[in-house]
Amino acid sequence: MLQGHGDDGYKYKQHIKANFSTNVWYGGYSEALKNHLIENWNAIDSYPEASAESFVHVLAKDLDVDPAMLMAVNGATEAFYLIAQCYNKKSSTIVIPTFSEYEDACNINKHELNFINWKELSSSSTFNSDLIWICNPNNPTGDVLQQKDLDILLKNHPNSIFVLDEAYIDFTDSISSSIDLIKKHQNLIIVKSLTKNFAIPGLRLGYLIANRALVQKIEFYKAPWTVNSLAIEAGKYLVQHKSEVLPPVKHYKSSTEKFIKNLSQIAGIKIHPTKTSYFLIELEKGDSTELKNYLISEFGILIRDAKNFRGLNSSYIRVATLSEEKNQLLIDALQKWSKLH
Structure with a gap:
């Protein structure tokens, strides 16, 4: 790290x-969320759900997707490490400058690494790697990749898995989430964070969404109970009240x-x-x-x-x-x- x-x-x-x-x-975080967590404090008396199932089902209903397309994680970073582990010893291209944990996760899992600068990224870019890592909107530059351009990249690279980090999607009005492309393309994984937009980084909560086969493949490497009981309660509350707290x-x-x-x-x-x-x-x-x-x-x-x-x-x-x-x-x-x- x-x-x-x-x-x-x-x-x-x-x-x-x-x-x-x-x-x-x-x-800052919602005071209503704080009160909700206090009311559910007794949840820490028992082990949390192994895969945060109740949160996943609330999320699936909100996104109108099959729960099998979702995996809850202990902050988006857990997702990056699981994806890199799942593709151990494969090749990755990272669009830079960007969040360092993509590279760290790939190095730990012995990926062959390539880099491309954000200024060079476009719908006509070509890649020869197994995985392509893109933060959209990007951290730290604030650049964005339009969905139409991502759509073309996914179509032109059917043998590459695109890992799209949308942790900051709620901090821009220049683009919206590319979740709709999940149903169109089998080679897209979107990682979402609830910590930045809802101001709860200390709770560590996020999720990834992809086609069922990809989720099942990644889930094989996931340890149980990584999302704690209070994070599960927070996630359900925030999804159900997002219009009030975003x-x-x-x-x-x-x-x-x-x-x-x-x-x-x-x-x-x-x-x-x-x-x-x-x-x-x-x-x-x-x-x-x-x-x-x-x-x-x-x-x-x-x-x-x-x-x-x-x-x-x-x-x-x-x-x-x-x-x-x-x-x-x-x-x-x-x-x-x-x-x-």
Whole structure:
């Protein structure tokens, strides 16, 4: 496991006033969910369902799919490792820069690795690998792949399995989920996370959806009880109340546009375009680690040092939109940083 993900505030002793390093919805978890979990606290008295069956059935009803097309997982990361294990010693192409756990999972399971940059990805791209890993919307760039382009790629590569990570699908209005393509193509696995959009990363909950044969093949490697009882209860509640607790995308989008506009006025930094609430900032001077340490020590502000994303370097940081008040804290701090350089 690469020790370099966002939200590493636990490593610092000082109080963090604003955490821009995480992509989790800044509005926080639902108080109604908290009350629901308290009411179901006794669920921890017993082992959880071996495969989170009750959550899967609620999910299947909501998505209007066969429950056999779904597998609940302990956060999306468990799905990535199970998929990589299922295709042990095969070949994988990863579209970079992106979430490091795809590569870590593939390395552990001895995949032959290839990489393609997001800027080179299109409907006409060609692949010769057994698995193709795509984060859509992508982390950390905020790029998106349109469903029509994915449809063509799936059709043109029938012998490759496409692993599509939709953990951030609720943070954009530029695309919608590609779940409908599951019924059309036998070579698509979509991995979904409930931790980012519902602000429950500590509960670890997600699922994968694919055709029945693929799910059965991957499920062979899955340990029982990986989704705990409270996560199961949370999942059922959130699916049934999603319209009440999902992030308000239009508000998020306008807040991000305003945030980027203000940041763009600061000398010495370049804001990269995004289709999501998070984005890359390229430093024209200075170093990402130096800046991260400066912001945490001087202002109690945490950012994501993006240099350990394959394809990026120490000129990049990633930030996510927070409240207007917290956004202003970062703007003011970066203005001071700019004057020092």
